[in-house]
Amino acid sequence: MNKLAAYIEAKSEMENLKKRLEALESDESLKQTLKFQNELDKLMDKFGVSQDDVLKMWGKAKADAKGAADKRRGTRPLKTYKNPKTGETVKTRGGNHKTLNAWREEYGKDAVDSWLVK
Structure with missing residues (x-):
């Protein structure tokens, strides 16, 4: 059937x-x-x-597939954070960076956001 x-x-x-x-x-x-x-x-x-x-x-x-995605969303700007206590630098395009998250847990979000260089 x-x-x-x-x-x-x-x-x-x-x-x-x-x-x-x-x-x-x-x-x-x-x-x-x-x-x-x-x-x-x-x-x-x-x-x-x-x-x-x-x-x-x-x-x-x-445009290739990557170019089409970039036109739709755009690329995020590169942000550089510098820890004044250790001198360590982190460059990221997103907020979910391992080192950045560790700093946020240790020093607080507001303090880490104030370390933004670029």
Whole structure:
């Protein structure tokens, strides 16, 4: 029975996808977009230019995964803390640094925050 139910469900999904595809194919804006894409591809082939080259020309080069994450969140500034009692220096971009947390436990958060150099 499970195979029969899976078959019926798959057939139903296929019919729904056919209906969606027919609706998309009749959409005029999609037709125009596909026409533009085809003509652009032909033009790029004619001049031997890749999609990346076109994007670079317009200053819209694709970012790698790391670059995309940086644009979304941005990088945190590098902070430098210097312990006046020991002279030890800690550089961190986040607040969850092992040495920094140890100092906070020993000297208190306000005291450690006052040691911020940069």
